[in-house]
Amino acid sequence: MGTPTTTWGVGDYPAMARLLMPAAEAVVAAAGVRPDDRVLDLATGTGNAAVLAAQSGARTIGVDLEPTLLALARRRAADAGLTADWRVGDVIRLPVPDDSADVVLSVFGVMYASDHDAAARELSRVVAPSGRVALAAWTPGDFLPAMGQVLAAYLPPPPAGSVPPSRWGDRDSVGRLLEAAGLRVTSAVPQRLHLSFADGDAATSLLIDTAGHIVAERNRLVAQGRWQAMRADLRSFVDDRGVTDGDHFRLELEYLMVTATPATTAAA
Structure with a gap:
């Protein structure tokens, strides 16, 4: 399959992608994807939203x-x-022409752009004047952003001047971000995703094994004698946030579902 060029390709991210499929279904439904729509799925990963769009007959x-x-x-x-077209590219420099998509989607993807303002401008550039945008992003302080804070002591710091990805999951922040790029938010609705596991230990293992940026640091943390401490801290966090439901252990994750259109269209 080749050698990963980013930490997203390290570890078993596809296992997490399978758990996130309900969010992709919600985003594609919110976008109202129709047959023959030109659809662009940004930071597609293993293709959750893109495959759903193709199943709907979209290009x-x-x-x-x-x-x-x-x-x-x-x-x-x-x-x-x-049939779908798969292209290597960065959301801040998309390999597609202006106004080339009737629908632009991103499910927990564009939020991780290295430059949020540039990514928002690219959304605006590639969506057709009558097109629509639908995004999902984790809300600030919810499970995954809070998990990042738990792990911060063990992982390399983010680049200087970087902005938290959950900026895209805050109604006011994403509204300002998209408005500055020429897009108007038409809806921003919190949604919940439920992940079920046998127990807290299974949940902790999956969170580690599917996070390439954690797996990539394993050898260093093991050599420093800190790997087990990291795992114990994460397990404690998981236990605090999880819900025991009969024979299952459940994590509840909140995200913001955002839809937008070009501002000129929204104002028309």
Whole structure:
């Protein structure tokens, strides 16, 4: 499948992508994808939203930085008898022309852009004047952003001047971000995603194994004698945030579902 070029290709991210599929379904439904729509799925990963769009008969392009994930998306679409175009690219410099998408989607993807303002401008550039945008982003302080704070003591710091990805999951912040790029938010609705596990230990293992930025630091943390401490801190966090439901252990994750249109269209 090739060698990963980013930490997104390290570890078992596809296992997490499978758990996130309900959010992709919600985003595609919110966008109202129709047959023959030109759909662009940004930071597509293993292709959750892109595959759903292709299943709807849309002409779909999936873009991602990580070639190994795109290879999985390409195989997944082929196995399902679907046609889609998979392109390696960055959300701050998309490899597509202006006004080339009737629908732009991103499910927990564009929020991780290295430059949020540039990514928002790219959304605006590629969406057609009558097009629509639908995004999902984790809300500030909820499970995954808070998990990042727990792990901060063990992982390399973010680049200087970087902005938290959950900026895209805050109604006011994302509204200002998109408005500055020429897009108007038409709805911003919190949604919840429920992940079920056998127990807290299984949940902790999956969170570690599917996070490439954690897996990439394993050798260093083991050598420093800190790997087990990191795991124990994460397990404690998981236990605090989790819900025991009969024979299952559940994590509840909140995200913001955002839809937007070009501002000139919204004002018309």
